[in-house]
Amino acid sequence: MSRTDSNPRSMAVTALTRVKKGAYSNLQLNQMIDQSPISQRDAGLLTTIVYGVIQHRMTIDYQLAPFIKHPQKVEDWVMILLETAVYQMQYLERVPKRAIFDESIQIAKDRGHEGIRRFVTGVLHQMDRQGIYDPADIKDPLQRQSLMYSIPEWLVKELTTQLGAQKATHVFESINHPANQSVRVATDQISLTEAKQALSDEGYQVADSQVAGDGLVLHGKPANQAALFKQGKMTIQDESAMLPAESMRIQPAMMILDACAAPGGKTVQMAAQLDANKRGQVVALDIHEHKVKLIKQNAKRMHVNDRVVAQALDARNVNQVFDNDLFDEILVDAPCSGIGLVRRKPEIRYEKELKDVLALAKIQLDILNAVAQKVKINGIITYSTCTILNQENRDVVAAFLANHPEFESQRVTTTRDLKADRQTDYLEIYPDDYDSDGFFVSQFKRVR
Structure with missing residues (x-):
C-alpha cells in the first residue's frame, strides 16, 4: 500500500474529488473508512477535513482566489488539495502549519509532477507571506454572510427574510458544527435502559436524546460497529427524523401508507408498533426499484419484514393501485431540498437553487x-x-388545507412535548434548536 493510500490527508483529497463529481460525502467517507486499515484517529482527521472543506468551501475559495491566476487551468484534485491545506490552517488549531505545508507538498509530489509540486509550494508560501482575506471585512451584508458561513446568497436571503436576522444567523453558525451521532433503539425488542447499558459496556458514551423518545446520542466508535446495530435492535437515524413516526398515533392493527419511504428508516419505525397477527401493515412506496430494495433490506435487518410491503410506485399515481378510504394513517415524508440536513450532508447547500x-x-x-x-x-x-424553507413547509400545508375542506389541521405532539408553547399546529425544528437536523412535521385529520 502506498503512502498516499493510507494517508488521511491524501484520502481526503480523493474523497472530496469524488464528492465534486457527484458522490455523497457521508456514503463516500463510510466506504473509504470501512475499506482502509487507517486508525480511528486518522479516520477522525479524514472525516474532519472532508466535512470541513465542504462546509467552508465558499470561504476557502474566496481566500484562495488572489493566489491563483488561472484557476480554470488547475486540475480539480490540485485545487482540492489547496482547499484542504487552507481549511487546516484556518480551522484546525492543533495542527502545526509546517506539518500542513510538508504533507500538502508531499501529496502534490506523490500524485502529480514537478510542476504541480512547485505550484502548490508557491501558493502556500505566498499565502503565508501575504496573509489571507477575512470575509468578515466585506462591506455588503449579504455577500459578507454568504462568504463567512459559506452559504449561497439566495439561501442567506431567504432564511433571513423568513426567520429574521438574529435567528437566521444562529442557524448559519450552527450548521457548520459537526453532526451528532444519533441512533434509534428498537424498543419493541429491547428497552432503552438495556440498550444504554449494552452500549456503555462496549465503550460508547451514551446520552438520552432531548428530541426523540427512543433516541440516543453516542460518542466514541461509529454506531454501526455496535452489537445492537448488527443484531437489528438499533438503527442509525437523526433525532429529528424520528419525530414524524413518533407523532403518529399508531395502533397494532393499523394499515399505514408510507408514500415516500426509501431508505425505510421511518417505515421500520412505524412497523415496529404494528402486530402482524392483527394484520398491521405498512405499505412502503418509492419511485425507484433499487430504493425499494433498500426498504426491504432495512425491514429485514430490523426484524419487521412481516409487517412491511414495499413496492415501486410514484406516490402521485396511488389512484391507479389503491382504493379510496383504505389506510388508517398515511405518512408523506416528502422529497424536498434537504436544506435541514446541511450539517450532515454539507454539499446540499451548493446543489440547490430557489x-x-x-x-x-x-x-x-x-x-x-x-x-x-x-x-x-x-x-x-x-x-x-x-x-427549513417555508415554500416547502408552511406554504404547502396552507395550500393543501385550502384545497381540501374535508381535512382539518391537527396539533403535532411528540414524546418530549417539543416546543409546547408554540402557536402553530405544525412543528418546526431548526438546526440550532437541539443540534439535530432541521425538520418540519404537520398533520391533517380527514373529517368527512
Missing part, C-alpha cells in the same frame, strides 16, 4: 393531493420534510 425549491413544493402538493382520498374518515395524514 427554482428547485419551488419545483419540489409543487411535487409535494401533488403527492398530498393524490393520497388525500386514500385515508379513512377520521384518519390522519402526517406530512414531513427535512427542510
Whole structure:
C-alpha cells in the first residue's frame, strides 16, 4: 500500500474529488473508512477535513482566489488539495502549519509532477507571506454572510427574510458544527435502559436524546460497529427524523401508507408498533426499484419484514393501485431540498437553487393531493420534510388545507412535548434548536 493510500490527508483529497463529481460525502467517507486499515484517529482527521472543506468551501475559495491566476487551468484534485491545506490552517488549531505545508507538498509530489509540486509550494508560501482575506471585512451584508458561513446568497436571503436576522444567523453558525451521532433503539425488542447499558459496556458514551423518545446520542466508535446495530435492535437515524413516526398515533392493527419511504428508516419505525397477527401493515412506496430494495433490506435487518410491503410506485399515481378510504394513517415524508440536513450532508447547500425549491413544493402538493382520498374518515395524514424553507413547509400545508375542506389541521405532539408553547399546529425544528437536523412535521385529520 502506498503512502498516499493510507494517508488521511491524501484520502481526503480523493474523497472530496469524488464528492465534486457527484458522490455523497457521508456514503463516500463510510466506504473509504470501512475499506482502509487507517486508525480511528486518522479516520477522525479524514472525516474532519472532508466535512470541513465542504462546509467552508465558499470561504476557502474566496481566500484562495488572489493566489491563483488561472484557476480554470488547475486540475480539480490540485485545487482540492489547496482547499484542504487552507481549511487546516484556518480551522484546525492543533495542527502545526509546517506539518500542513510538508504533507500538502508531499501529496502534490506523490500524485502529480514537478510542476504541480512547485505550484502548490508557491501558493502556500505566498499565502503565508501575504496573509489571507477575512470575509468578515466585506462591506455588503449579504455577500459578507454568504462568504463567512459559506452559504449561497439566495439561501442567506431567504432564511433571513423568513426567520429574521438574529435567528437566521444562529442557524448559519450552527450548521457548520459537526453532526451528532444519533441512533434509534428498537424498543419493541429491547428497552432503552438495556440498550444504554449494552452500549456503555462496549465503550460508547451514551446520552438520552432531548428530541426523540427512543433516541440516543453516542460518542466514541461509529454506531454501526455496535452489537445492537448488527443484531437489528438499533438503527442509525437523526433525532429529528424520528419525530414524524413518533407523532403518529399508531395502533397494532393499523394499515399505514408510507408514500415516500426509501431508505425505510421511518417505515421500520412505524412497523415496529404494528402486530402482524392483527394484520398491521405498512405499505412502503418509492419511485425507484433499487430504493425499494433498500426498504426491504432495512425491514429485514430490523426484524419487521412481516409487517412491511414495499413496492415501486410514484406516490402521485396511488389512484391507479389503491382504493379510496383504505389506510388508517398515511405518512408523506416528502422529497424536498434537504436544506435541514446541511450539517450532515454539507454539499446540499451548493446543489440547490430557489427554482428547485419551488419545483419540489409543487411535487409535494401533488403527492398530498393524490393520497388525500386514500385515508379513512377520521384518519390522519402526517406530512414531513427535512427542510427549513417555508415554500416547502408552511406554504404547502396552507395550500393543501385550502384545497381540501374535508381535512382539518391537527396539533403535532411528540414524546418530549417539543416546543409546547408554540402557536402553530405544525412543528418546526431548526438546526440550532437541539443540534439535530432541521425538520418540519404537520398533520391533517380527514373529517368527512
